[in-house]
Amino acid sequence: MAVVAAPIPHGGGVVVPTTEVTRSYRGLWSWITTVDHKRIGIMYGVAAGTFFLIGGLEALVVRLQLWVPNNTLVSASTFNAMFTMHATTMIFLAVMPLSVAFFNFIVPLQIGARDVAFPRLNAFSFWVFISGGILLNLSFVLGGAPDAGWFGYANLTSKQFSPGPGIDFWILGLQVLGISSVAGALNFLVTIINMRAPGMTYMRMPIFTWMSLITMILLVLAFPAITIGLVLLMFDRHFGTNFFEVAKGGDVILWQNLFWVFGHPEVYILILPAMGIVSEILPVFSRKPLFGYAVMVFSGMAIAFLAFGVWAHHMFAVGLGPLTDAIFSATTMLIAIPTGVKIFNWISTMWGGSIRYTTAMLYAVGFIAMFIIGGLSGVMHSSPPADLQQSDTYFVVAHIHYVLIGGSITALLGGIYYWFPKFSGRYLNETLGKWNFWTFFITINMTFMPMHWTGLLGMPRRVYTYAPELGVTTLNQISTVGAIGLAFSILLFVVNVFVSLRYSPKAVADPWDGATLEWSISSPPPIYNFAQVPVVHSRDAFWAMKYPDRTEHGDLPDGDGTGSPHAHLAPTGHTGQPAADLVEAKPTLIHMPAPSYFPFIVAMGLVIAGSGIVFTFALTPVGILIMMAGIFGWAFEPA
Amino acid sequence: MSTASHVAPSHADAHEAESHHPSARFYLAVGGILAVITAVEVWIYTIESMRPILAPTLLVLSAAKFTMVVAFFMHLRFDNRMLTYMFAFGLMIAAGVITALILMFGSTPLPQLTTGVPSAPAGH
Amino acid sequence: MSQAVAERTSGAAPPAASTTHALEAEHPHTSTGVDSRKMLMWAFLASDCMFFGTLIATYMVYKQRQELIPPVPREIFDIPYTSVSAFVLLLSSVTMVLALDAIQHNRVARMRTWLIATALLGSVFLAGQYYEFTSFFSEGLNLSTSLFGSSFFLLTGFHGTHVAIGVFWLLSLVVQSWRGKITQANALTIEIAGLYWHFVDIVWILIFTLVYLIPE
Ligand SMILES: [Cu+2]
Numbered sequence: 001m002a003v004v005a006a007p008i009p010h011g012g013g014v015v016v017p018t019t020e021v022t023r024s025y026r027g028l029w030s031w032i033t034t035v036d037h038k039r040i041g042i043m044y045g046v047a048a049g050t051f052f053l054i055g056g057l058e059a060l061v062v063r064l065q066l067w068v069p070n071n072t073l074v075s076a077s078t079f080n081a082m083f084t085m086h087a088t089t090m091i092f093l094a095v096m097p098l099s100v101a102f103f104n105f106i107v108p109l110q111i112g113a114r115d116v117a118f119p120r121l122n123a124f125s126f127w128v129f130i131s132g133g134i135l136l137n138l139s140f141v142l143g144g145a146p147d148a149g150w151f152g153y154a155n156l157t158s159k160q161f162s163p164g165p166g167i168d169f170w171i172l173g174l175q176v177l178g179i180s181s182v183a184g185a186l187n188f189l190v191t192i193i194n195m196r197a198p199g200m201t202y203m204r205m206p207i208f209t210w211m212s213l214i215t216m217i218l219l220v221l222a223f224p225a226i227t228i229g230l231v232l233l234m235f236d237r238h239f240g241t242n243f244f245e246v247a248k249g250g251d252v253i254l255w256q257n258l259f260w261v262f263g264h265p266e267v268y269i270l271i272l273p274a275m276g277i278v279s280e281i282l283p284v285f286s287r288k289p290l291f292g293y294a295v296m297v298f299s300g301m302a303i304a305f306l307a308f309g310v311w312a313h314h315m316f317a318v319g320l321g322p323l324t325d326a327i328f329s330a331t332t333m334l335i336a337i338p339t340g341v342k343i344f345n346w347i348s349t350m351w352g353g354s355i356r357y358t359t360a361m362l363y364a365v366g367f368i369a370m371f372i373i374g375g376l377s378g379v380m381h382s383s384p385p386a387d388l389q390q391s392d393t394y395f396v397v398a399h400i401h402y403v404l405i406g407g408s409i410t411a412l413l414g415g416i417y418y419w420f421p422k423f424s425g426r427y428l429n430e431t432l433g434k435w436n437f438w439t440f441f442i443t444i445n446m447t448f449m450p451m452h453w454t455g456l457l458g459m460p461r462r463v464y465t466y467a468p469e470l471g472v473t474t475l476n477q478i479s480t481v482g483a484i485g486l487a488f489s490i491l492l493f494v495v496n497v498f499v500s501l502r503y504s505p506k507a508v509a510d511p512w513d514g515a516t517l518e519w520s521i522s523s524p525p526p527i528y529n530f531a532q533v534p535v536v537h538s539r540d541a542f543w544a545m546k547y548p549d550r551t552e553h554g555d556l557p558d559g560d561g562t563g564s565p566h567a568h569l570a571p572t573g574h575t576g577q578p579a580a581d582l583v584e585a586k587p588t589l590i591h592m593p594a595p596s597y598f599p600f601i602v603a604m605g606l607v608i609a610g611s612g613i614v615f616t617f618a619l620t621p622v623g624i625l626i627m628m629a630g631i632f633g634w635a636f637e638p639a
Numbered sequence: 640m641s642t643a644s645h646v647a648p649s650h651a652d653a654h655e656a657e658s659h660h661p662s663a664r665f666y667l668a669v670g671g672i673l674a675v676i677t678a679v680e681v682w683i684y685t686i687e688s689m690r691p692i693l694a695p696t697l698l699v700l701s702a703a704k705f706t707m708v709v710a711f712f713m714h715l716r717f718d719n720r721m722l723t724y725m726f727a728f729g730l731m732i733a734a735g736v737i738t739a740l741i742l743m744f745g746s747t748p749l750p751q752l753t754t755g756v757p758s759a760p761a762g763h
Numbered sequence: 764m765s766q767a768v769a770e771r772t773s774g775a776a777p778p779a780a781s782t783t784h785a786l787e788a789e790h791p792h793t794s795t796g797v798d799s800r801k802m803l804m805w806a807f808l809a810s811d812c813m814f815f816g817t818l819i820a821t822y823m824v825y826k827q828r829q830e831l832i833p834p835v836p837r838e839i840f841d842i843p844y845t846s847v848s849a850f851v852l853l854l855s856s857v858t859m860v861l862a863l864d865a866i867q868h869n870r871v872a873r874m875r876t877w878l879i880a881t882a883l884l885g886s887v888f889l890a891g892q893y894y895e896f897t898s899f900f901s902e903g904l905n906l907s908t909s910l911f912g913s914s915f916f917l918l919t920g921f922h923g924t925h926v927a928i929g930v931f932w933l934l935s936l937v938v939q940s941w942r943g944k945i946t947q948a949n950a951l952t953i954e955i956a957g958l959y960w961h962f963v964d965i966v967w968i969l970i971f972t973l974v975y976l977i978p979e
Contacts, residue, residue: 117799182810190802193721194793220806221732224813232821232917241906241913243821249828249910257743258817261736308732312743324743663864670857677853677971681846684976694977701972705965712860712961714954719797722805729809733816740820745827 033595035119041104048097055089063483069468079464080147087150099273109518110206112197117190119593125184127603136173146170154244154255185219199536211276222265229258260311274411285361286353287556292345299338306335316384317391325384332382359433363414370406395455401448421507432496439489446482450475515540528590602630825910832909855884856964869947882933
């Protein structure tokens with residue numbers, strides 16, 4: 001935490017006189033009690049980054065084991081634990097919380113709010129998330145990590161086939177992370193709908209905020225399905241029910257249904273924030289407004305709706321019958337349309353623009369290319385006969401990694417390069433950044449492109465080794481070399497963060513000539529965000545303020561004339577910045593929510609109560625008591 | 640684009656809605672109707688000749704009760720539209736998922752269990 | 764240019780007062796005019812639809828394939844008894860809405876009476892469910908007897924937990940009203956608790972029909 005503490009000198013206080021920042025809170029306690037959405041966002045980012053490194057190491061073990069046929073580097077059971085924990089970690093502890101970091105830091109700034117609707121609930125979400133992540137990883141030292149794959153198909157997860165505590169850790173971790181996600185999503189749903197600055201109608205909201213809103217809807221409605229699925233599993237394992245006990249008439253396909261009712265919307269939960277980030281970066285570095293904003297919004301809505309009607313395309317290999325297969329095949333092809341439309345919008349946004357290839361822009365363009373590949377192999381799965389060939393092979397592994405690394409992670413890294421000045425008050429180094437991007441771009445293709453062939457040649461996923469006769473040795477070795485290169489690229493990124501925090505020049509308020517309100521305030525923003533709540537008159541609100549003569553959806557005046565776009569190259573020359581004037585007009589007092597330790601206590605109570613499932617159920621009442629004490633303190637604490 | 644009417648979206652209609660508070664008598668009347676519908680539900684359950692259309696009739700009646708509680712007791716009828724959209728979307732997705740699951744499992748042949756003692760045909 | 768920006772920013776609306784509030788609770792003017800806490804509750808209820816939806820789906824799916832292991836639903840359900848429970852919960856919805864009506868007319872004592880009545884009716888429902896569960900156990904239906912047992916107890920138990928949380932919430936509101944914390948001005952506290960309580964009632968409306976009354 002100390003690393004990121006430096007860039008944010010402001011702390012929480014009940015009343016902040018804006019003329020002077022009185023106390024600057026430091027130290028661990030200030031982070032535990034903070035309710036500031038920016039600090040919570042940074043904590044999410046740091047935690048997610050750490051889990052990303054852990055998940056990456058697990059992937060390296062998998063890749064090294066597959067270096068040669070019949071390898072004995074790790075045992076089959078270790079291999080199972082590695083791929084299970086790799087996927088669970090990357091999805092629930094890296095990509096999702098990294099998106100949440102952006103929601104936290106950026107969304108309130110983009111809608112011109114001083115904080116989220118429920119600041120303490122926000123802190124609660126974070127503490128639940130971090131304890132869920134830690135508990136899940138504790139399984140490595142407390143009796144064995146989960147090893148049934150990230151979708152934990154019944155009845156592999158039954159007491160009979162998984163007697164150890166691994167699956168219980170998995171249930172506990174996912175339940176706890178689910179609570180965190182739903183609490184956070186409810187909070188941001190209300191924040192976006194209810195905390196917009198005056199004049200910011202729905203169709204004037206920044207596109208990242210829009211995609212966040214749709215993500216929240218998906219989170220709120222998708223997570224209950226897996227929560228109930230996990231409850232059924234828990235009851236099967238501990239309380240003698242028969243939901244997935246085949247001998248007693250239970251149906252293992254029910255688990256698959258419940259999991260994928262959650263699982264497919266989850267795919268969009270992982271990719272929509274990334275799409276939102278890219279849709280922010282492309283217009284700014286093309287100096288053109290986003291092409292087809294309304295189409296982007298409505299295709300997002302269509303995705304939110306259709307996402308709940310395609311889940312069984314993950315189950316074509318089950319044999320659901322021709323009618324079911326046909327319906328889910330059709331809906332899957334249908335959902336490709338609103339997704340594909342977005343790609344055309346991004347390309348059209350760049351068309352004819354004056355493009356600046358900063359690292360952030362490179363990542364955004366890289367995202368489009370990678371997402372096209374991942375999207376195309378995805379549509380291939382919508383055809384049941386083709387899917388039957390590809391199911392459970394490395395072809396599917398290639399697809400999901402093009403979508404999640406080539407898509408989500410690429411966009412999230414681009415987002416970090418884009419907003420890092422706002423997060424920290426410093427620029428990420430562009431030279432290191434370009435090295436980072438090109439090594440990343442080359443190595444992800446080197447790692448995952450061969451997997452298409454590996455899969456079509458018949459190598460099943462999740463098997464710890466393969467025979468030399470299969471003829472996939474070379475392909476696997478290319479993938480492994482690529483994975484090592486990818487680790488090197490991520491290392492470059494980490495180095496860049498630490499070097500830049502230390503040595504980079506201080507950032508100006510608006511280094512990229514940004515379109516949205518977060519660029520109208522200093523980098524990093526003051527604790528209260530906006531000294532005066534902005535009034536919005538059009539889409540791309542900050543562009544409208546800076547370029548009053550521009551027609552509402554017209555292009556910007558030429559890039560180099562304004563002085564601000566290249567300000568990061570000469571950070572001292574920061575003149576003519578309209579942002580400064582907005583910050584000047586200060587009210588005398590701003591009421592901010594007070595720090596609170598009750599969210600932390602409630603989160604700890606919840607996690608202790610849940611830990612009953614892996615340790616002893618005696619913990620559960622203890623946890624519930626702590627939780628109730630925390631809730632009462634929370635309810636009666638003066639906000 | 641920057642006229643004053645655009646600046647403050649939809650504050651007015653919300654405040655207008657606040658003033659619609661039905662009286663206690665109205666609530667009692669709604670409660671009475673709900674009780675009658677429940678009684679009718681239990682009554683037709685006991686009628687043998689209703690058997691063939693029992694399920695659809697009960698579904699319609701309980702949907703009516705559901706709607707009345709949500710619209711009047713929970714004030715959705717008088718409240719901001721956004722709340723209706725939020726709740727209706729969740730309800731719609733949930734109903735769709737339930738229906739789809741029942742149809743999917745109903746369409747596949749069931750494995751017949753023989754572990755238990757066969758029970759007599761359901762009688763009452 | 765910067766001058767123009769400042770004017771555009773503050774021109775359309777008067778500048779904010781010297782003290783502005785970041786906290787939703789103290790800031791009545793949200794973008795939609797709806798209080799954020801109320802919106803949070805509605806969003807949560809939308810999510811809860813999916814919770815119960817998944818459980819109901821599980822029950823319905825498994826109900827069709829458990830003809831052979833007794834006791835079967837038709838034999839074990841006591842419809843007259845459960846009808847009384849359904850009436851009790853329905854009545855508690857009426858008392859809840861009357862409590863809201865009372866506080867909206869600033870009648871704290873009357874509100875408290877209705878709240879206590881609602882909590883009592885909720886407790887009666889819970890006691891009824893406890894009795895029903897024990898009698899089912901004695902007839903040989905438990906969590907592991909059959910898929911019907913597993914999914915029935917989980918669905919109704921999950922609902923019962925919701926009721927229990929609601930009763931607890933209502934009682935804490937009663938305590939708060941004794942301490943003079945609940946007034947006409949924050950009738951919203953009662954309204955939000957009411958939303959939750961009515962939702963628990965409508966879930967029972969569905970369970971009563973789908974689980975108890977519709978045969979097979
Ligand atoms: Cu899918």
